[in-house]
Amino acid sequence: MRITDIREKAVSLADPMSNAGISYLQMTASAVAIDIDAGEKGTITGYGFSSVGRYAQSGLIEERFAPRLRVVEDMTGADGGLDPVRGWAAMMANEKPGGDGDRAGAVGVLDMSLWDAAAKIEGVPLWRLLSERYNEDKAHDRVPVYATGGHYYPDGDLTALTDEIKGYLDQGYETIKIKCGQHGLDDDCARIEAVLALLDNNGARLAVDVNCMCSTSDETQAMADAYAPYGLAWIEEPGHPHDFELLTGLTAYYDGAIATGENLFSMSETYNLMRYGGLRADKDLIQVDPALSYGVVEYANIVRLAEAGDWPRSQMVPHAGHLLAFHTVAGLQLGAHEIAARPDFLLGGLQAGVEISGGAATLPETPGIGFETHEQLWAVLADL
């Protein structure tokens, strides 16, 4: 099997929403298609789409990574199927170690396309292929999910926030994550209390993402003091992703769960988070995003690394609500899948035919990742 063509385009994700760190007015993502000559099965096209928050990677894909993929002579693996590991090794040749940033997203979206093609060639949904290759054929029966929303908007207020969250509860979600941290702790608490009122005042159903707002231990402790009475499901991304001292101080001070890792992009960065971050494997969550972190090949190694360090798979909860993460959570039996729940968001929701109820999703049976059955994404991928 060979790659016969690779196409990429940048797609706008422009949106008036913001979090405590960035605006999304200029946000972009890469849409990718890779054609595979699959012998008797003809040409199979695999698709990829960047996860949100780190921009399109058109330049890196065209300058470095697509050219290296195009010259791989044989993409066939030992079992006769398409083997994305071969593509991964070719893409990372002559790349120095360290510097896991934009290139991790460029490689990630190409790796994703190869996995989509590999699953289509096998005629199975990706979660099943991942289950076969990395999880002894085991998979979730139903995938635990939670809804993310509650961003800041220019004209947003508490009524708009609670209206948004009511909509998610109507869709069948049980656990909700909202943004905090943009306007101080009093405002945060007002947001939290407004949403908790919709959740039977059960803090275990609400997570809060502060997008790195804290720079000092005084700030993390003030935040912890303010949020502790609510008994939240978790506090997400308290400080700079490399600030392991800040994180260690917070986990020593705050008894509730902390989630982080969405701004780390490799196995070596994840290892250091586990080694130096003061996290507790029985409650904290690691949110490395496979789509932004060199794709499934690296992420499968990250899951192995976690298990070798006594981190159960239940604590691995990928960032951002990407369809790739959905299959990864399902096929590798990870903790939960995040869903960007706003229906008009390009990466929002899941593919058609997946049903959400009681805080869990059914498994799709469409071969591959299923971009073709995700209305908004397919609208931008179809013309590739």
Place this chain on the structure above:
Amino acid sequence: MRITDIREKAVSLADPMSNAGISYLQMTASAVAIDIDAGEKGTITGYGFSSVGRYAQSGLIEERFAPRLRVVEDMTGADGGLDPVRGWAAMMANEKPGGDGDRAGAVGVLDMSLWDAAAKIEGVPLWRLLSERYNEDKAHDRVPVYATGGHYYPDGDLTALTDEIKGYLDQGYETIKIKCGQHGLDDDCARIEAVLALLDNNGARLAVDVNCMCSTSDETQAMADAYAPYGLAWIEEPGHPHDFELLTGLTAYYDGAIATGENLFSMSETYNLMRYGGLRADKDLIQVDPALSYGVVEYANIVRLAEAGDWPRSQMVPHAGHLLAFHTVAGLQLGAHEIAARPDFLLGGLQAGVEISGGAATLPETPGIGFETHEQLWAVLADL
């Protein structure tokens, strides 16, 4: 003062050389020119050129960072001069923290161009502007330098290696760095001994770069055992840049100096190296490369960080031998400047008029960085 135009092109650095980690057959770099409307002084053009090892950043520059720079309304600083910090803040707006990789090189080469323009507007060489803005007007009188070479070549042998090193000694260098690690410790020792014979068998005049060849503590210890008898100036980049445990184990085992940091690209990554790497501030060297690490704005903060952590400036020795690093070493009084000493290498040597003798270089007086007086680099920059 405003930016009126930004131009970039990718330049090939293709070369048959290799190190223990990568080949340079496909290596590229970005060449940049930024025009500044400097009022009565007319239009001043600042130039930049990527450091080696991390490829051109045409895509990231065109997609994200040049557009953000182009819309900065006023680049004037508090002292009336061009202030690259304003550019830096604009470039990093709406970038999430972490992920310091390719974007650090894209921002770095643009920041470099702004510093070149800023110094030209002041009519001073960059080292003097850096001395004024960041070092209380102090600077090196002469800049300690060392020559780097001794890469692997397809038809290389010990005779070619020693011929190459003899050429560097003839140019006035005292300390030499060579590559090791590609063909095992016996071959390494043969290379080391062949070069030491040219250096009065004085190990303090020879450094060895193994480009991350060690993955286990057995490997670092075997390397340390093999190299220890030579009393080398330092061993560089022993393992993966994020592997602080490996590094800590090596510094506990080996009494000689270790150099690392060229594959870390930010203040937060440098902090963690200092915090967790087991390095010894009285002997080890930190080689973060300003051109690849968001430029001078970030690097000046890294130097402050080092001093706050009791790391003397003598231990800061930037990677790769870039003209920007030369000015930074000179103006901030850092430990030494690396020079890629092969005369035909595009980034090799220093600008015309700088004299090297006794292991130190004189200071240039050309305004700016001096690309215009570096024959090979100007040949590729002039048409921008």
